[in-house]
Amino acid sequence: MVTATAFNSTLNQLAGASLTMDLTLSDKERAFQAQVRAFIAERLPAHIKRKVEDSLQLVKEDYVSWQKILYERGWMAPNWPKQYGGTGWTPIERYLFEEELALGSTPRIIPFGVAMVGPVIIEFGSEAQKQRFLPRILSSEDLWCQGYSEPGAGSDLASLTTRARRDGEHYIVNGAKTWTTMAHYADWIFCLVRTDSAAKKQEGISFLLIDMHSPGVSVRPIRTFDGAEEINEVYFDDVSVPAENLVGEENKGWTYAKFLLGHERTGIAGVARSKKQLARVKELAARELCDGKPLLEEQRFREKIAAVEIELMALEYTNLRIVCAEQAGETMAAESSILKFRGTELQQAITELLLEVIGYYAHPNVPQAIAQGWNEEPIGPAYAASIAPLYFNWRKTSIYGGTNEIQKNIIAKMVLGL
Amino acid sequence: MDFTFTLEQKLLKENVERFIANEYTFDKRRAWAHSELGFSREHWTRFAELGWLGIDVTEEHGGLGGSAVEQAILMEAFGRGLVVEPYLTTAVLGTALLHHGGSIQQKQTLLPAIAAGESLIAFGFAESQSRYHLADVTTIARKDGDGFVLNGTKSVVFNAAGADTIVVSTRTGGASRDDHGISLFLIERQTPGLALREYATVDGGRAAELLLNDARVGADAVLGNIDNALPVIERVIDAGIVAVCAEAVGIMAALCQATLDYLKTRQQFGRPIGEFQVLQHRMVDMYVACELSRSMAYMAAVKLDDAEATERRRAVSAAKVQIGRAGRFIGQQAVQLHGAMGMTDELAVGHYFKRLTMIESTFGDADYHLQRFANSE
Numbered sequence: 205m206v207t208a209t210a211f212n213s214t215l216n217q218l219a220g221a222s223l224t225m226d227l228t229l230s231d232k233e234r235a236f237q238a239q240v241r242a243f244i245a246e247r248l249p250a251h252i253k254r255k256v257e258d259s260l261q262l263v264k265e266d267y268v269s270w271q272k273i274l275y276e277r278g279w280m281a282p283n284w285p286k287q288y289g290g291t292g293w294t295p296i297e298r299y300l301f302e303e304e305l306a307l308g309s310t311p312r313i314i315p316f317g318v319a320m321v322g323p324v325i326i327e328f329g330s331e332a333q334k335q336r337f338l339p340r341i342l343s344s345e346d347l348w349c350q351g352y353s354e355p356g357a358g359s360d361l362a363s364l365t366t367r368a369r370r371d372g373e374h375y376i377v378n379g380a381k382t383w384t385t386m387a388h389y390a391d392w393i394f395c396l397v398r399t400d401s402a403a404k405k406q407e408g409i410s411f412l413l414i415d416m417h418s419p420g421v422s423v424r425p426i427r428t429f430d431g432a433e434e435i436n437e438v439y440f441d442d443v444s445v446p447a448e449n450l451v452g453e454e455n456k457g458w459t460y461a462k463f464l465l466g467h468e469r470t471g472i473a474g475v476a477r478s479k480k481q482l483a484r485v486k487e488l489a490a491r492e493l494c495d496g497k498p499l500l501e502e503q504r505f506r507e508k509i510a511a512v513e514i515e516l517m518a519l520e521y522t523n524l525r526i527v528c529a530e531q532a533g534e535t536m537a538a539e540s541s542i543l544k545f546r547g548t549e550l551q552q553a554i555t556e557l558l559l560e561v562i563g564y565y566a567h568p569n570v571p572q573a574i575a576q577g578w579n580e581e582p583i584g585p586a587y588a589a590s591i592a593p594l595y596f597n598w599r600k601t602s603i604y605g606g607t608n609e610i611q612k613n614i615i616a617k618m619v620l621g622l
Numbered sequence: 623m624d625f626t627f628t629l630e631q632k633l634l635k636e637n638v639e640r641f642i643a644n645e646y647t648f649d650k651r652r653a654w655a656h657s658e659l660g661f662s663r664e665h666w667t668r669f670a671e672l673g674w675l676g677i678d679v680t681e682e683h684g685g686l687g688g689s690a691v692e693q694a695i696l697m698e699a700f701g702r703g704l705v706v707e708p709y710l711t712t713a714v715l716g717t718a719l720l721h722h723g724g725s726i727q728q729k730q731t732l733l734p735a736i737a738a739g740e741s742l743i744a745f746g747f748a749e750s751q752s753r754y755h756l757a758d759v760t761t762i763a764r765k766d767g768d769g770f771v772l773n774g775t776k777s778v779v780f781n782a783a784g785a786d787t788i789v790v791s792t793r794t795g796g797a798s799r800d801d802h803g804i805s806l807f808l809i810e811r812q813t814p815g816l817a818l819r820e821y822a823t824v825d826g827g828r829a830a831e832l833l834l835n836d837a838r839v840g841a842d843a844v845l846g847n848i849d850n851a852l853p854v855i856e857r858v859i860d861a862g863i864v865a866v867c868a869e870a871v872g873i874m875a876a877l878c879q880a881t882l883d884y885l886k887t888r889q890q891f892g893r894p895i896g897e898f899q900v901l902q903h904r905m906v907d908m909y910v911a912c913e914l915s916r917s918m919a920y921m922a923a924v925k926l927d928d929a930e931a932t933e934r935r936r937a938v939s940a941a942k943v944q945i946g947r948a949g950r951f952i953g954q955q956a957v958q959l960h961g962a963m964g965m966t967d968e969l970a971v972g973h974y975f976k977r978l979t980m981i982e983s984t985f986g987d988a989d990y991h992l993q994r995f996a997n998s999e
């Protein structure tokens with residue numbers, strides 16, 4: 205582990221710098237880590253922990269009840285300024301916190317409120333918006349979803365066509381958003397909408413907060429091929445939105461959206477969750493047999509695991525260098541793009557190993573077995589049922605949040621100047 | 623050397639491709655896969671009428687007496703259509719089991735019935751501890767008077783519930799992973815003591831866990847030599863591998879085609895995404911991986927029938943390694959290049975990817991066959 209002063213350099217400035225490296229945590233950091241660990245061990249409900257460990261389906265209540273536990277402890281929004289309910293932790297403490305959340309098998313925090321719209325409201329929202337929305341995000345009373353993508357606007361987000369026409373004290377919204385994760389759970393959606401069709405693509409976009417319960421909003425689920433139902437289409441048919449729900453200035457929405465991208469550096473790579481999954485690969489490989497011995501004793505398979513483990517280590521220390529640089533107050537370029545594409549590649553590689561471990565028991569399709577409340581005799585080993593769905597579902601990670609191709613374009617442009 | 627098809631083979635290819643293109647639409651396929659039976663009986667009858675079920679059945683038994691190449695032609699088209707009919711288990715594994723292990727009597731009863739579409743076969747060769755090792759057999763067949771009593775479980779037996787006859791590998795001697803001491807038995811579906819737990823598979827097919835609890839069979843149920851069935855099993859599984867390799871090639875070609883079409887039509891940033899060079903190169907890698915796989919599938923199909931055992935083994939394992947790896951790459955990239963559309967259940971892309979992924983582990987994954995190749999010089 206790295207202390208605050210260890211890597212006082214961003215990635216691209218590193219060459220030639222003289223460093224005093226220290227890979228240990230300070231006493232204070234270690235105490236912090238222990239405190240978080242103890243809290244999770246004590247407060248995370250066992251049935252939720254089990255679902256996360258076994259990659260079973262989580263329902264809305266699982267997410268919300270865990271988020272409320274964090275909220276009560278004051279730990280729901282470590283990324284927010286203290287005055288709005290943040291924790292005042294250093295970047296390293298935040299990193300350690302996320303690591304403990306992962307190692308403790310907690311559900312992922314739903315990102316749309318606390319990680320996405322929250323920081324935008326804090327940075328660009330009105331005082332009234334802050335007072336109205338932020339407390340309810342913290343307490344999980346309001347769940348949010350992200351209305352960016354449209355059928356014709358994916359990677360090329362700026363070509364979006366959902367329109368908001370100003371009509372007195374309201375905007376009238378018409379159009380469709382798609383691939384909207386958790387829209388079926390959400391109370392609110394933050395949308396990029398076109399408010400000026402005459403302007404250049406990026407300059408006619410506004411950032412609008414829309415109540416999902418408004419008349420004219422409808423949600424249609426989209427099933428993914430792994431069998432999951434987590435994304436949706438959201439239609440807006442003459443939806444009337446109070447003008448006070450506009451964030452910042454009209455036609456400046458693109459700037460706010462870009463502020464959000466690249467904001468996330470501590471958890472985006474998912475290193476700790478990957479470590480946890482890799483441990484699971486080993487655990488299951490120790491239980492599966494190959495030629496009368498545990499698969500884990502097969503040299504070839506051990507080396508495959510080791511190869512991924514080393515790649516993960518390289519990403520981990522890169523992530524730590526970035527966090528330390530942030531702690532030292534350095535400005536960032538495309539670091540979150542590096543963490544995102546590399547992190548998802550490794551997450552996917554680990555699901556491939558899991559799939560290989562279970563051999564023929566990847567074949568049975570038993571969706572009931574990963575849903576809530578199934579207690580029949582499993583087909584094959586109990587851990588097998590969730591693995592093929594996980595492998596297939598996880599292909600999404602190199603697509604959502606900006607595809608990995610787009611992340612590489614960003615790095616090529618912003619870091620390498622190509 | 624000649625890689626061209628004969629006139630009959632070309633005709634067969636045209637026929638099956640026309641059938642898939644005209645009648646085996648993705649929506650219909652979905653409905654058949656979800657039906658109670660899991661496939662279409664009407665198709666099965668058609669397959670019989672067209673002679674497809676009898677490709678690997680000699681003319682004296684009412685078949686066409688064809689080769690693995692003809693089977694590969696069919697399977698490639700079946701891959702494109704994501705065909706759910708139990709062709710692999712009955713008309714490839716079933717016929718191969720009879721050819722290589724069956725007595726004259728067994729052939730006479732079963733082969734004509736298979737060719738006529740009247741008999742479905744399944745083959746239980748895997749167990750929960752066996753992974754891909756065909757000699758890792760713990761299901762016991764104990765001699766009892768004239769016949770045998772079978773006890774044990776067989777894992778993930780494809781198309782078992784719909785089968786009339788199930789062949790299982792059992793241990794009649796030796797220790798649990800010995801090559802010697804393995805025997806095959808034909809079990810009628812209704813045999814007391816045989817229980818099945820059926821389920822759908824990820825790729826739209828069906829399989830079952832097969833439980834043998836004092837299932838009694840007669841002496842005439844033995845297929846091949848007692849204690850010496852492993853070479854037969856290996857030969858039969860090799861035929862299965864050649865068939866799924868061809869199927870995988872059909873799927874890969876379909877995915878390449880769908881992705882290429884998408885690259886040409888999907889517009890982002892004011893142009894078709896196929897204009898982005900990184901996607902062009904990715905598409906080239908997919909295309910080439912598919913063609914390399916096709917070469918290996920044909921090679922293995924020819925060597926399956928013609929080569930001696932070691933050469934056959936190496937050819938088949940090499941093909942399986944190539945196709946396992948290429949299938950994973952092409953499946954993943956087809957989804958990736960379709961963006962979020964590729965994740966939907968509505969598009970065929972994800973379903974092709976799922977079948978390719980299941981083929982990857984069927985009859986041994988790339989690691990297993992890499993080892994088998996390396997160790998069979």
Ligand SMILES: Cc1cc2nc3c(=O)[nH]c(=O)nc-3n(C[C@H](O)[C@H](O)[C@H](O)COP(=O)(O)OP(=O)(O)OC[C@H]3O[C@@H](n4cnc5c(N)ncnc54)[C@H](O)[C@@H]3O)c2cc1C
Nearest residue numbers: 352353358359383384385600604605607609958959961962
């Ligand atoms: C499971 C899931 C959940 C999602 N959740 C949300 C959500 O909650 N809210 C939301 O707004 N969106 C969400 N999305 C949408 C996601 O952000 C988009 O899918 C993504 O931005 C890509 O857009 P697209 O799907 O239209 O693909 P396209 O942009 O059409 O891309 C197709 C392919 O072309 C490539 N490509 C495109 N442009 C370039 C280029 N310039 N150079 C090189 N390659 C290029 C892409 O990388 C991709 O491989 C979700 C997507 C998924 C799969």
